[in-house]
Amino acid sequence: MTGNERNTLLERRFRVLGSHSPLFYEEPLHLVRGEGVWVYDADGRRYLDVYNNVPHVGHCHPRVVEAIARQAATLNTHTRYLHDNIVNYAERLTAKFHPSLNMAMFACTGSEANEVALRMARHATGNEGIIVTDFAYHGNTAAVAELGTGFMPEAQSTQRVASFPIPDSYRTPQELSGDALADYYADTVQQAIDTLQSRGLGVAGILICPDFANEGLVYEPPGFLAKAIERVRAAGGLYIADEVQGGFGRTGHHWWSHEWAGVTPDIVTLGKPMGNGHPISGVIASEHLIEAFGEWGMYFNTFAGNPVSCAAAAAVLDVLEQENLLQNAVDTGACVARGLRELQSRHALIGDVRDKGLFFAIELVRDRDTREAAGAEARQVVNAMRREGVLISSIGKQDQILKLRPPMPFQREHADRLIETLDTCLTQVTEARRG
Numbered sequence: 001m002t003g004n005e006r007n008t009l010l011e012r013r014f015r016v017l018g019s020h021s022p023l024f025y026e027e028p029l030h031l032v033r034g035e036g037v038w039v040y041d042a043d044g045r046r047y048l049d050v051y052n053n054v055p056h057v058g059h060c061h062p063r064v065v066e067a068i069a070r071q072a073a074t075l076n077t078h079t080r081y082l083h084d085n086i087v088n089y090a091e092r093l094t095a096k097f098h099p100s101l102n103m104a105m106f107a108c109t110g111s112e113a114n115e116v117a118l119r120m121a122r123h124a125t126g127n128e129g130i131i132v133t134d135f136a137y138h139g140n141t142a143a144v145a146e147l148g149t150g151f152m153p154e155a156q157s158t159q160r161v162a163s164f165p166i167p168d169s170y171r172t173p174q175e176l177s178g179d180a181l182a183d184y185y186a187d188t189v190q191q192a193i194d195t196l197q198s199r200g201l202g203v204a205g206i207l208i209c210p211d212f213a214n215e216g217l218v219y220e221p222p223g224f225l226a227k228a229i230e231r232v233r234a235a236g237g238l239y240i241a242d243e244v245q246g247g248f249g250r251t252g253h254h255w256w257s258h259e260w261a262g263v264t265p266d267i268v269t270l271g272k273p274m275g276n277g278h279p280i281s282g283v284i285a286s287e288h289l290i291e292a293f294g295e296w297g298m299y300f301n302t303f304a305g306n307p308v309s310c311a312a313a314a315a316v317l318d319v320l321e322q323e324n325l326l327q328n329a330v331d332t333g334a335c336v337a338r339g340l341r342e343l344q345s346r347h348a349l350i351g352d353v354r355d356k357g358l359f360f361a362i363e364l365v366r367d368r369d370t371r372e373a374a375g376a377e378a379r380q381v382v383n384a385m386r387r388e389g390v391l392i393s394s395i396g397k398q399d400q401i402l403k404l405r406p407p408m409p410f411q412r413e414h415a416d417r418l419i420e421t422l423d424t425c426l427t428q429v430t431e432a433r434r435g
């Protein structure tokens with residue numbers, strides 16, 4: 001594809017989708033094919049995908065493709081008919097959770113799943129207020145946008161949401177550690193509770209990603225979550241774990257990210273990786289919550305839980321189990337983390353490296369003592385990596401955190417390629433800034 005053809009496609013896109021339809025990279029990428037951890041552009045150049053968590057078991061995994069094709073060629077309809085796929089899948093999925101989380105509902109996107117969770121929590125508690133971090137993103141429906149303190153306009157004006165600072169052990173506001181730090185952040189959750197109560201809204205729940213993925217995959221102070229949830233529950237609220245990013249074994253040792261902190265949620269929401277790119281999402285909760293919600297008002301979602309979606313989602317579980325991909329996340333994840341920490345020992349730009357299975361954050365700073373965020377540098381690294389054939393992205397309040405979430409079949413040879421390329425790009429960016 002020539003540069004002119006690419007520019008024409010870009011202009012057509014802006015004309016028909018609007019100039020704000022977001023695209024990655026200074027030089028947008030025109031992808032036409034994917035396989036495993038690789039994607040290919042229109043010129044046949046391949047890129048190592050270290051960013052996309054939706055193709056969870058690898059781009060175009062043959063087993064998932066075959067399951068979708070077979071079911072699509074047999075029957076696809078909605079859930080007001082009996083079908084084996086939704087029942088089989090729901091049984092298999094709920095069996096992977098704590099016994100108290102024994103029922104499932106389906107939706108099509110993470111936003112919808114969170115929307116259902118909000119309605120369920122508000123109905124069950126009789127309260128309106130929701131607590132989130134101060135740099136959250138949980139989706140784009142009207143009610144869920146109110147939670148998007150990171151950059152959603154609705155979050156700026158809503159009264160129904162109160163936030164607390166990201167419980168970030170790297171960027172602590174005071175010289176605190178251990179229990180004192182956990183207490184400090186738990187107190188900020190208490191302040192959010194007090195704010196909602198003073199507005200007369202009460203507390204319906206706290207909705208957080210247990211990995212704090214959009215916040216920068218921060219390490220929360222040990223003990224913080226248990227203390228925070230205890231306070232929310234004491235105020236009558238529920239714990240809603242948004243596992244739209246971290247679910248389905250990405251963090252390696254567990255199927256679900258909330259298991260790391262050892263606090264069982266009241267509601268869990270699922271999405272992105274669930275169907276390997278086929279749109280299916282879910283809400284997992286207790287029989288009590290789901291039955292009460294259903295009794296209050298019928299939930300029907302035309303496309304959710306249809307036989308094709310459930311075939312795709314079941315194939316994802318098959319591949320995760322048969323290819324031992326959780327163990328791979330532990331093993332290859334450790335190998336990537338070692339490589340990143342070795343880079344940290346040589347590149348002053350890397351202030352902090354955080355890892356959880358095959359999920360990584362690399363926080364770039366201009367000065368390791370002041371921890372001044374290096375957002376412009378992070379964007380330069382992301383674009384340099386793309387030029388070198390490796391796809392990553394950045395996140396954070398100043399966009400200073402490199403975010404890496406490769407498909408789960410990521411192997412050691414891919415880890416080596418990632419680390420070598422990152423080494424090259426960090427050197428390029430550091431030298432360019434020295435001038």
Ligand SMILES: Cc1ncc(COP(=O)(O)O)c(C=O)c1O
Binds near residue numbers: 209
């Ligand atoms: C943590 C989290 N929750 C929910 C969502 C919304 O998911 P969707 O885009 O499928 O609506 C996202 C999307 O980025 C997310 O990162």
